[in-house]
Amino acid sequence: MIPLAVSRFGSAGGAALRWLVRGALCLLCLMVPAVAAEKAPPSSITVVIDDTYPPYIFRTADGALNGILKDTWDLWSAKTGIRVDLRAMDWGKARQIMEAGQADVIDTLFKTPEREAIYDFSPPYATIDVPIFFHKSISGISDANTLQGFAIGVKSGDACIEWLEERAIRTLKRYPSYESIIDAAANAEIRVFCIDQPPASYFLYKKSLDGEFRQTAPLYSGQPHWAVAKGNTALFNIIAEGFAKISEAERHKIEARWMGTSILGGDRKYLDMITAALEVVGGAIVVLGIWTWMLRRQVTARTGELVTALEALKTSEARIRTIFDSVNDAIFIHDLSTGAILAVNRRMLEMYGYASEAEVISQPVSAFSEGTPPYDDDTAQKWMQKAAAGEPQVFEWWAKTKSGQLFWVEVGMRRALVDGATERLLVVARDISERKQADLALAERSQALERSNADLEQFAYVASHDLREPLRMVSSFVSLLERRYNGQLDGPGQEYIAYAKEGALRMDALVRDLLEFSRVGRVADPPVLLPLGEIVAQAIRSTRSAIDEAKAEIEVSCDLPALVCSGDELVRLFQNLISNAVKFRPSDRATLIRVGWEQRGPEQVFFVSDNGIGIDPAYFERIFKIFHRLHTRDKYDGTGIGLSICKKIVERHKGRIWVESEPGQGTTFFFTLKDLA
Numbered sequence: 001m002i003p004l005a006v007s008r009f010g011s012a013g014g015a016a017l018r019w020l021v022r023g024a025l026c027l028l029c030l031m032v033p034a035v036a037a038e039k040a041p042p043s044s045i046t047v048v049i050d051d052t053y054p055p056y057i058f059r060t061a062d063g064a065l066n067g068i069l070k071d072t073w074d075l076w077s078a079k080t081g082i083r084v085d086l087r088a089m090d091w092g093k094a095r096q097i098m099e100a101g102q103a104d105v106i107d108t109l110f111k112t113p114e115r116e117a118i119y120d121f122s123p124p125y126a127t128i129d130v131p132i133f134f135h136k137s138i139s140g141i142s143d144a145n146t147l148q149g150f151a152i153g154v155k156s157g158d159a160c161i162e163w164l165e166e167r168a169i170r171t172l173k174r175y176p177s178y179e180s181i182i183d184a185a186a187n188a189e190i191r192v193f194c195i196d197q198p199p200a201s202y203f204l205y206k207k208s209l210d211g212e213f214r215q216t217a218p219l220y221s222g223q224p225h226w227a228v229a230k231g232n233t234a235l236f237n238i239i240a241e242g243f244a245k246i247s248e249a250e251r252h253k254i255e256a257r258w259m260g261t262s263i264l265g266g267d268r269k270y271l272d273m274i275t276a277a278l279e280v281v282g283g284a285i286v287v288l289g290i291w292t293w294m295l296r297r298q299v300t301a302r303t304g305e306l307v308t309a310l311e312a313l314k315t316s317e318a319r320i321r322t323i324f325d326s327v328n329d330a331i332f333i334h335d336l337s338t339g340a341i342l343a344v345n346r347r348m349l350e351m352y353g354y355a356s357e358a359e360v361i362s363q364p365v366s367a368f369s370e371g372t373p374p375y376d377d378d379t380a381q382k383w384m385q386k387a388a389a390g391e392p393q394v395f396e397w398w399a400k401t402k403s404g405q406l407f408w409v410e411v412g413m414r415r416a417l418v419d420g421a422t423e424r425l426l427v428v429a430r431d432i433s434e435r436k437q438a439d440l441a442l443a444e445r446s447q448a449l450e451r452s453n454a455d456l457e458q459f460a461y462v463a464s465h466d467l468r469e470p471l472r473m474v475s476s477f478v479s480l481l482e483r484r485y486n487g488q489l490d491g492p493g494q495e496y497i498a499y500a501k502e503g504a505l506r507m508d509a510l511v512r513d514l515l516e517f518s519r520v521g522r523v524a525d526p527p528v529l530l531p532l533g534e535i536v537a538q539a540i541r542s543t544r545s546a547i548d549e550a551k552a553e554i555e556v557s558c559d560l561p562a563l564v565c566s567g568d569e570l571v572r573l574f575q576n577l578i579s580n581a582v583k584f585r586p587s588d589r590a591t592l593i594r595v596g597w598e599q600r601g602p603e604q605v606f607f608v609s610d611n612g613i614g615i616d617p618a619y620f621e622r623i624f625k626i627f628h629r630l631h632t633r634d635k636y637d638g639t640g641i642g643l644s645i646c647k648k649i650v651e652r653h654k655g656r657i658w659v660e661s662e663p664g665q666g667t668t669f670f671f672t673l674k675d676l677a
Contacts, residue, residue, distance in 0.1 A: 041238050044083035045104040047073060047226075048097050051088030052177040053108055054202045055258040056224075059088070069107060071254045072246070080242040090176045092156035104235060107226040110159035118230050122240065124223030128196050130160055131215040133204075135191040139328035142216055144169065153181045153193030159222055160194040179203055185213065194219070214326060334425040336415065339365065339384050342424065351409075351431055353402040370398035370406055387413035388425050399429065408436040474500075527676035530567050532560040532606075536595055539574035543582065550582045550591050557596035561604060564675035565653055573649045574608065576642040577669050581610035584667075609668035615661040623659065646671075 049057055049069060057067040065088050077084040087094075087103070098106040099118065111121050132152075134141045141147065144167045154161050156174045164172065173190055175181045181193050182203040195203075197218075204210045228236050330348035332341055344360050352368060354360050365384075366377035373379060375398040387393045392414040399409045409429040416426040478500045489497070536556055540547065547554065563570075578593060585591040589611065597606045615623065624647045646669075650657040655672035 041080070041082060042104075042235075044085060045235070045239075046085045046087060046102075047105040047107055048087050048089065048094040048103040049107040050091045050094060050177075052179045053196075053199050055198075056108065057088055066258075068254055068258050071257070072251075073107075075246055075250060075254070076239075076242045079245040080238070082238075082242070090156070091158065092174075092176065095157045098229075101229070105226055105228055105239060108224050109227050110222045111225055112159060112162055114162065115227075119227035120230055120232065120236050121225040121227045122236075124225055127221055127223050128198065129218035129221050130163075130194065130196050131200075131218050133185075133193050133195060133200060133213045133215045135185070136212055136214055136326070138191055139326055141192065144219060147192070150192045151190055153184055153190040155181060155195070158194070160219070163220060164194065182207055182209065185209065196222070330409070330429040330431075332427040332429070334384065334427060336388050336423050336425050339381065339388075339425070341365075348429070351401075351429070352399070353405075367402075368399055370400055375399075383411075383413060384425060384427075387427075388415065390415060396432065397429070407431060407433045525566055525568050527564050527566055529562055529564050530570075531562045532570070532597075533558070535565075535567060535570045536560065536574050539571050539578060542571070542575050543579050546579060546582045550585055552582055552585065552591035552593055554578070554593045554595065556594075560595075560597060560606075563653075563673055565673065566649075566676065569649045569652065570673075573646050573671075576646050577608040580642065581608065581612060581667075584612045585610070586612055603672050605670055605672055607668050607670050609666060611666040614663040614665050615659065615667055616663055617661070620659050620661075624657070652676075 051065070052058055053067075055067055057065070057069045060066055065086065070086065073084045073086050087097075089097075091108075094103075094106060097103050106119070109115065109119070109121070111124075115121075132141060132147065134150075141150070144164070147164070147169050149171065151171050151173050152164065152169065154164070154172050154174055155178055156176055161172060161174075164170075173184075175184060178195050178199045181190070181195060182200075184190050185193060186207055186209055197215075200215075201210075204213060226239070228239070325346040327345060328347060330351045331345040332348065333343040334341055341361050341363070344357055348360065349355070349357070352360070364377070365380050369375050369377060369380055371377075380397075383393050383395065392412070394410070394412045397409050397411045398406055400406055408431070410432045411430075412428045414426055415423055417423055478497060482497050485493075533556070540554060540556075574595070578595075581593045582591065592611050594609045595607070597604055599605075624643050647657050650671045650673065653676060654674040657669065657671035659667060659669050661667040
């Protein structure tokens with residue numbers, strides 16, 4: 001896109017000079033010999049252009065097209081007799097139309113290496129700064145290196161997209177026009193955007209957002225051109241000849257209409273009067289007058305250069321100070337050799353409770369520290385010496401305000417160029433008091449949760465252990481009743497005794513599994529290095545009767561690794577998984593169980609798979625919860641604790657467990673294990 005040169009050519013004299021240079025360059029283009037064969041000029045040309053680039057080109061409230069380029073192309077048409085079909089539209093669409101060969105000329109175009117391959121460009125007619133704009137609530141954005149991670153609003157087809165992507169910045173959010181970018185910023189859709197300086201100033205002020213956004217130093221400066229398709233020399237010369245016919249006065253009149261006129265507009269008339277007067281002065285007076293005039297012009301020019309340089313320096317200093325004070329962290333700038341404080345920003349004064357920079361500069365470094373080791377002056381000096389030696393430092397610090405209030409900060413120290421030439425020690429402090437309080441509260445809650453879990457595990461162990469004794473008593477007396485009154489009770493009486501025995505047995509199994517669950521991680525053999533092949537073999541021996549009854553076949557990988565683990569717990573893990581594979585077997589095919597492992601990146605993933613009845617994916621999470629069952633007891637017995645025990649054993653060994661299954665096809669339980677040592 002064309003950056004508008006308002007800041008570079010603020011006066012009418014400057015604008016006239018720009019148009020004069022443009023006309024001269026266009027005349028220069030006419031000197032290039034034509035390569036293509038001459039042919040009659042066209043009766044009309046189609047020019048595509050952006051429609052939202054004030055004051056060069058924009059639409060009024062009623063949709064009418066206005067601006068400097070609109071008037072300029074109208075005048076060009078009048079001078080050449082060639083009708084201009086000026087089509088203002090979305091910039092991305094304008095480029096598509098031009099590159100598809102559906103337009104003759106494209107205006108407001110930046111020159112880039114990619115575009116030079118497909119266009120012949122006119123000389124530039126302006127030079128514009130292109131900065132990054134960001135919301136005042138954001139700090140830390142100063143150049144391309146600080147844009148990583150931000151969503152950046154850009155205009156489709158804009159040259160800044162190529163500039164940003166060349167620097168590996170691809171978090172771009174495209175909009176059809178500059179005005180739509182500003183509207184998105186007003187609606188908080190974006191907080192950072194890249195727009196040429198003039199339209200950004202126009203739209204931000206128009207929408208009352210000029211106080212809400214700040215800007216960086218220019219990322220780069222660009223120049224607008226008109227251009228034709230590569231190699232279309234005949235058309236290029238026709239357009240250049242037409243612009244050469246537009247006089248300086250005509251250009252000045254167009255620009256004055258849209259940019260205003262300078263209060264120095266009478267300078268030309270004044271100089272003409274002086275020139276006329278000098279022509280009537282004779283001999284020596286003429287020579288003396290010319291000599292004096294030339295000296296005065298040199299002094300004026302030199303003075304103007306100095307004033308311009310001074311103003312530019314003041315503007316640059318003000319911009320840097322604005323950015324410096326807009327950062328949301330406290331910043332100290334120290335002398336690299338002595339460590340003395342040279343400057344601080346506004347946020348530092350607010351954070352530490354000081355009224356002015358002068359008050360801070362007079363303080364020693366110890367005034368901003370808690371005061372006792374390791375948050376004392378000696379420790380701070382050691383950090384600063386390391387940073388000054390070229391070793392950036394980052395650490396947490398117990399800081400102190402002017403009133404003596406203590407708070408936590410995260411401190412970063414490094415050497416830095418603060419004015420492009422002088423190295424200083426840059427210290428950045430970020431208030432992390434809220435984070436520290438949250439960490440403390442989280443630690444307290446974690447400790448309370450650990451105590452609660454320990455109490456619950458102890459309760460579960462004691463309860464399950466003590467419950468087995470009365471259960472055995474109930475079971476024994478029910479058996480005595482059955483033997484003593486066998487044959488004397490009627491059908492319902494015998495059925496009631498059977499129910500009681502079944503309930504006692506089921507309760508005993510439930511309490512036994514609950515006791516086993518509570519023992520995981522609390523009552524276990526010490527961790528030692530054990531081959532998992534032996535552990536799997538022991539688990540198979542423990543379930544051999546069930547395996548033989550089901551006529552199941554088990555395949556075990558011969559290269560299972562060794563692990564520092566609790567052997568009893570891992571035997572129970574494999575025993576439970578193999579028992580489940582046997583229990584939930586199909587009735588229409590032989591049962592096949594596979595035990596193995598595989599390396600997935602840095603993890604060793606173990607598995608127990610079967611070709612059983614499978615599990616619906618909707619129940620994958622539910623099956624690991626204690627007491628959760630997927631089948632009724634009359635179909636498959638069990639307590640609903642086995643997989644909960646497996647999950648607890650795996651997590652105790654710093655791993656995770658999950659299941660993959662397809663109903664009717666089989667189930668595979670995957671889990672990872674790590675050394676306990």
